[in-house]
Amino acid sequence: MLALAYFPLYYDLGRHPIQLWDESRQAVNAVEMLRSGNWLVTHFEGQPDLWNTKPPLLIWLQALSLYFFGFSELAVRLPTALATGGTILIVYFFAARTLRRPLVGFLAGLVLVTSLGYVRLHVARTGDYDALLTFFQTLLWSSLYRYLVAGRKREAALLAVAITGAILTKGVAGVLGLPALFVYVLYRRRLGWLLRQPSFYMAAGSTVLIVAGYYGLREWAAAGYWAAVQQNELGGRFDTVLSGHQHPSDYYILAMQELRFTPWHWVLLPTLVLAWSQSRRPLQHAVVLLALFSIVWLVVISNAQTKLEWYDAPVYPALSLLVGLGLWWLGRAVVLTYFATPHSKWLGASALLIFVFYAPYQRVLEQIREYRYSDYGLGPNARIGSYLRQLHHDQPLADSLQVLYPGGYDARLTYYQLTSTQRFQKHVTIISPGAQKTLRPRQVVVVCDPNEALRLDSLYQTVPLHSAENCNTLLILRSR
Structure with missing residues (x-):
């Protein structure tokens, strides 16, 4: 799976130039942080950056990458590369170890790296916030599932790491997955149990302490930061249209159907139907969690006034795992029905795998090759x-x-x-x-x-x- 994921995620990753808007802004923040030695306040052109008000976890990682590997496009994107690789591994091991279905993890990983909404500029192919945010959101829902099953302190610690990392990556966007997880806890009837766990309070307390500590220190170091956060994140993007990014409420759903998650969106409904015919409750619970996370996230961003095409990035790992389950159920039914001997079953399964993934895999590679010659719609100075x-x-x-x-x-x-x-x-x-x-x-x-x-x-x-x-x-x- 990792070998097949290499080309969509990493091939030519350092070839196309730094992109306008967010990636270049973060790259400048990282360079100035490295040169000034000020690791608390991000700067742009020598001044505290109050336009980009997100916490600096990504900037810290990029500055460290530039320090160790030199100034290059690949160094700017190395944190993204690590985040996408980590996301693939979380999806695989969640299926393989938690659900006891390694093949589902393999299929889900291939679905994710052939989803154009994920393998694209501003997400998996550039040094932007969204790949790192997606990594922490994937760690969040997978850790919650295991915590409700086993109640181990290790999973509570991972929950704290996930939500803290998500907030320190993209501010308010880091908490958008929490409503879905709360609904899932109610569905599992585990709220009372959760509220009796000391490890839960330790995880929540450490998250609040770290996040509040950062925002407090940042405001103390350069006054006006918290007001800029309120203006930009706590109301501005949700209540008003910023920079002309206005779209209808079905913008994300239509985009996924038409390009970003095609052809995999056709498998989602059969997956939900097949889940209820399974005798294993853990699989049903996983389907509910993945569906809730994806639906609630899409509902929240669809009701925001500002809609940007990469805001849906965190749902793709969850949707890919749903599709992986559906492909596994459907593929197993076909193989068991039409192939009698063990040898023919392996041949049939391999043929189905190639048939299903060949066109989506080729399409994502073609998109990457197009980046070499594209001006990204930015005109003659783009390259x-x-x-x-x-x-x-x-x-x-x-x-x-x-x-x-x-x-x-x-x-x-x-x-x-x-x-x-x-x-x-x-x-x-x-x-x-x-x-x-x-x-x-x-x-x-x-x-x-x-x-x-x-x-x-x-x-x-x-x-x-x-x-x-x-x-x-x-x-x-x-x-x-």
Whole structure:
């Protein structure tokens, strides 16, 4: 399973450049944290970051990764890579050890890595919050299931780790899974038992202490943080539409049906029906837990005014496990019905596996290959990061660059400006179109926008030094 998961999760993971908006913002936070030594207050362009108000667990991990492995796209995404691998393992071992169905874990893992809603930019393929949040949410529901069965202190400790890690990863989003788990506890009639467990109170108390301690220290270190959290997380995204991200209430369900969880969504209803025909209660309880978690999470995010396409990421491991159970029940029925001998059963099962997974697996690999050449809908400057990397390889002596940028917010350029000196041995200066007239002879200019290239050509005589993708490096000779 891990070998098959490698290509969807890790192939070309460091190839595509740092992405605009969240990934680049976090990358800048991590670089500035590493250089300033301030591990409590995240900074952006030298100022406390009150736009990105999420707690810094991901930033801490990225800063450590950059420290040990150097400034690269892969280092920024290493925490995501660890989180996706950990999520796959939790799903597998939950099926194999808790439900005693290893094949279900294998099938569920393959469903997860062939789900385009999970193996995509902003989740499993970039250094964003959602893969790490998904890991902790998966650890949360799997640990609760085992805790209600066995009542071990180890599972209570894992519950504390899961909810604390989820909150320190993405703030308020870290608690969105709790209503479903509360309903599940009521369904299992274990609320009274739970409230009598000292280990439960120790887990809850440690979580409250750590989370409250962080928010209190953060506000003490840089006043205004808590007000920004209230504005951005405790009401803003749920009650109002931010940045034009408004969609109808069925946005996530339709997206999963049309692309993000196809064709696996067809197996969900048969799984729920087959679950009630099983004699093993643990399997039925697991189905209820997985279904409750997925439904409640989708209901909550569907009722928020701001809807972003990656908000549904935490439901995919639970849905994949449901599909894994359904495929196992359906596949077993087919094999037992149409294949008589043990040898033919193995052949039949293998043929079914290839038939079911070949097209989804091929589709997710095609999506990854498309990332190599895509501008991600961001225009001609989208691949400036990969171009700077190639320019360093082809023109190592060009050590001072003026990068033309049309203006506006772009944390990608901030990240590459901060890291190019150490990574590429190049000093990068970002200049706006209005400053083109200030260029001097013998300066080296990088331009990716064809309109800006034409304007530059109208102002100066230039000599081309390098060209790749849609970017050009030019040497300024003299004014026209």
